[in-house]
Amino acid sequence: MESLSKLWLSTGLANFELGQVIMMLVGCGLLYLAIARSFEPLLLLPMGFGAILTNIPVAGLSEVGGLLHYIYYAGIDTGIFPLLIFMGVGAMTDFGALIANPKMLLLGAAAQFGIFATLFGAIALNFIPGIEFTLKDASAIAIIGGADGPTAIFLASKLAPELLGAIAVAAYSYMALVPIIQPPIMRALTTVEERKIEMAQLRHVTKVEKVIFPLGLVLMAILFLPAAAPLVGMFCLGNLMKESGVVDRLSSTAQNELINIVTIFLGLGVGSKLSADAFLNVETLGILALGAVAFSIGTASGVLMAKGMNKFSKAPINPLIGAAGVSAVPMAARVSNKIGLEANPHNFLLMHAMGPNVAGVIGSAVAAGILLALVG
Amino acid sequence: MESLSKLWLSTGLANFELGQVIMMLVGCGLLYLAIARSFEPLLLLPMGFGAILTNIPVAGLSEVGGLLHYIYYAGIDTGIFPLLIFMGVGAMTDFGALIANPKMLLLGAAAQFGIFATLFGAIALNFIPGIEFTLKDASAIAIIGGADGPTAIFLASKLAPELLGAIAVAAYSYMALVPIIQPPIMRALTTVEERKIEMAQLRHVTKVEKVIFPLGLVLMAILFLPAAAPLVGMFCLGNLMKESGVVDRLSSTAQNELINIVTIFLGLGVGSKLSADAFLNVETLGILALGAVAFSIGTASGVLMAKGMNKFSKAPINPLIGAAGVSAVPMAARVSNKIGLEANPHNFLLMHAMGPNVAGVIGSAVAAGILLALVG
Amino acid sequence: MESLSKLWLSTGLANFELGQVIMMLVGCGLLYLAIARSFEPLLLLPMGFGAILTNIPVAGLSEVGGLLHYIYYAGIDTGIFPLLIFMGVGAMTDFGALIANPKMLLLGAAAQFGIFATLFGAIALNFIPGIEFTLKDASAIAIIGGADGPTAIFLASKLAPELLGAIAVAAYSYMALVPIIQPPIMRALTTVEERKIEMAQLRHVTKVEKVIFPLGLVLMAILFLPAAAPLVGMFCLGNLMKESGVVDRLSSTAQNELINIVTIFLGLGVGSKLSADAFLNVETLGILALGAVAFSIGTASGVLMAKGMNKFSKAPINPLIGAAGVSAVPMAARVSNKIGLEANPHNFLLMHAMGPNVAGVIGSAVAAGILLALVG
Amino acid sequence: MNNMQQEFLEAGTLMLVGMVVVFAFLGLLILFVNLVLAKLAVRFPDPVAPSRAPSNKKNNKKADDGTASPAIVAAISGAVNRYRAQHGQSSASADNSLPQNKN
């Protein structure tokens, strides 16, 4: 009898709180998006599952001694996991299109206006009762506009760990929604004629250029923005491993097994921050709203910058590729390509959009560095 | 001269204790079983080697600063390694046969009687002078009957870390001995006619079923047995990664590189607990004896349950597949298949035995949860 | 205005110290050697990059909370990374050539004279003002003569962590320079007639021999030199995993993904010790000079030993293979083969040189054990 | 001895409670499969080839195109093996050409 009552008291049924149930439903929602809708499944699947596990009553998976506790403090609180992912992403990135047409960097810069405008917006939300974002909070939220998951998680873990869960959910959800968010903005800001513009074929890029580029990039981060050095540095290490061609086995491991292992843990660790008290509040709604704004502003800034550049450039520039400047590699570039093909069936923009696309990765890492230096 | 004497004093020869020598022989015995007899080599080889390394005098590999010390405390004391292995095993498991014939779950339940009967037996052993098992010890020993390595290590690390070495050795040895322990019991409890029974072909299982099954399983663990949630949860995460089909690269890494890395470390870490004072005592003999009893009772319970079900079921059930309920995937299922073929050369039971086999994994994780909730 | 000045104060430009700039150039030098000259790129590329990252002002990558700090203290200070690499190297090593002709072990022993003579030389350098090596320092420096990266890093992390950076740079640089350092010494110490000597084909080695060899080796380390047991033990574990043939998936992971992951981290962690105050001093010059001496003496000792053995042996021994006794697997064996082919186009020494080559690995692990036992 | 009896009682209770809970848990799982999954199977059938018996998905994927005879397979596989032994790298570089998802 005593055993049965002890067992009953140890069940989830006897200990559930409403918040936990809701957060488990949120976790199920993320799993649904990941599995049924293929929204960034590599991160949303483990993240959704982590959200379920962390909200199990009694089990204490995120308390001292629990698996998710160890994962979070070993890998996310320290910043190690996002940096290793960034190394792997670097080893997967080809800067060729950007080196062939470096002006595309301006598009990657313009799209970061999404970040800084959102920062302003986050502070404006303080007018709403129940929301009180500090500058650190606002900075961590604004980085969602960078459309770069590891950068957002890295910055949030440094500036606003208590908002980490909501920020990661927003960042990855909107990255998955890029094909839905971007096209109307792109169509609204461009004429059909502009969307039809075909761009000149890219010049050949030599191996030496590709090897020196990551070194130059990290050197600039060192000189001008050391706060961005961990992110930019690990990214460039991965890229150098790939392009140097002398450590193929390391490069292959960095972009396959290592990034896979870290991705599982990163997802679980981020999911472990999706507890009811951290997520179920007005601030989360604010973050979700701001994230959508950030993406939209970033997309618009990129497109408008490209329109402007097209006016002054000798070589024609299709404004659609400006939208790829928000990063969200390679989804945003594919969206540019698709909208371009709609207007002109012979207009293959994919390679051209890869330039602003990877420039956007650099741009948001730089923006993160600025925020760390000035607000952190 | 001084150097030579210092060097002599640092040799193993000058520092050996008898217990260390014996434990090294135990380690060599495990290596022999692994290499020459192919007994669960993936774990017994690193475990045997770890046993040798941990008993080296002077070297202090399991003391503060030693490699095995770090491995044990980072991965086994925390429970991380068995949970990661469970995730990988989940990613290798196909629940199709179980979903097609869910009654098989009853066989997986019945076979757990091996666990709880052994718990009773362990307490009974306290009559023997020199043996004094607490309820926690008895629970950790009894789980050997679950025939599931990671579950046994996980539970032992929580309930009786000082018995971990002996429990792991017993669990993996008996799992390897399944083809020797089970057949006589199976033959004794069944008639030739029963062994000849052919079973109906399994129905097709859809992808959606396979995706929802791990979610339903983890939900039930959450509702009724949160203490089992870490084990069941990681198992279901692995299975969901596999069945969802959207994160193949994560699933592949979980069931290959990650599980391989963790297996090496788990084996070494478990081996590091095979020190003379923890292993060379009457209690170890008791554990080895109880382990054999646990396996036998589990096998018998499964077979008897299947006999009973066959009486009342419309579709015929071959009692041999009940033995697969102890888990020991996929060895026990293969044994059922082999004994079935002996009686009837057209009787292919393998797929049918996979149902109780994976049900046994769930059953022993549930049993572990009950023991954690009531005794832990 | 305030923001801009705060940003300026956070730039590298405003905070650079000369030493950091120089160390970054050293890092670039290592990258150049790795990429353009293919000098041990697997370690020198991450090491060079780590040297750049650790010297970034403000960023604090090697201070508490920085990525390189975690990597160093988790993996190198504990000795875990070099030991895991040693396990992987063991899983890549074939002792067949050595078992077929065990006298080759004497060549691997003779070449270790490079280590002990250098130890003497390091103490002699104390005559130079500004250099003050303790016996521990001298031992850690001398191990460079072992021509084995992980052994050198393991010993340096135990005996002289403040010299680790310089020792690792010297060890890997000279290992890469083996094809330049060794040939003149080999030619000077041998006659053309000696270099033309062809050796008898090696006997067949059975699987059982290959499986028992690592066990015998680790047993001898246990009996006579427990201080060498971590290194020798992990090496033999890797080799046993390979030769046993029963854990191919573990062996494959140990020699591929696991060693790749650890190599990236080991390189970064070692690079993080290349700070200006630890590297830019007279002692580093001394270490670089001693390293070259160690390699040369080791090569000469091996060749002379082989000459001597050729005099007394029934089967002819080509003295060139003595040079392979310094280890530097498989580069030194290839050098022996190449010089042999110069003298006699039908003289294929590669397989014969693999014997002393792997003997050199054992020899330097033994030497490291002796130094740990007597000096550590 | 009293203590011993106490322990036996506890162990017996554990045995009873444990077996009941195990059967209850796995029994509920049967209900879940029969009630929930069976309905899902009807509502969301697999898009193609619903008649195929449950088996390893990957093997199916590989086995279903082409019908080369075992003899041809043996000949080619020998050649492929030898090719691989000579060009060990190829399988590793194929790994690199996996679709590279950005995380």
Place this chain on the structure above:
Amino acid sequence: MNNMQQEFLEAGTLMLVGMVVVFAFLGLLILFVNLVLAKLAVRFPDPVAPSRAPSNKKNNKKADDGTASPAIVAAISGAVNRYRAQHGQSSASADNSLPQNKN
């Protein structure tokens, strides 16, 4: 409300400084590519095939030898697939035969 204004001012400054620095940084990177890399490209051209458009290096490496027709490729690939399905280990053991670098 004064506090609010203060925060707005800070956020506005951040926005301004941030965008200026982002443009400055990426602008300098343009200069780096145009001045440094462009020169390097001239001084150190790729050893072979400079006319080929930038594309995936690995695919090139694989596609450039042999000229078997698609039909033959399909036939062989079917056989290879089936061979692999039966001998699942082969690809793993090919990994083992990678050139084994000593670290």
Place this chain on the structure above:
Amino acid sequence: MNNMQQEFLEAGTLMLVGMVVVFAFLGLLILFVNLVLAKLAVRFPDPVAPSRAPSNKKNNKKADDGTASPAIVAAISGAVNRYRAQHGQSSASADNSLPQNKN
């Protein structure tokens, strides 16, 4: 200077003791190979092909079946290469079909 002499003495002793122990250790290993392993080699010969010279086990395993000519190998390997370039996934999914051992 006395201290210096002391250190030299220590270093010299280390050198002597070290070389003696290294030679003793590796010398004993020679005995081990000659006495123990040689006997084992006689008692437990390899099951097949004892005449083969020591070489890489894996290459043997791959090279010993089939006798396709180099020309055929070249033709097939070209086709295989091209097939792989087009179906980059195949090698990864082959990995998945490894026999899945339960740990």
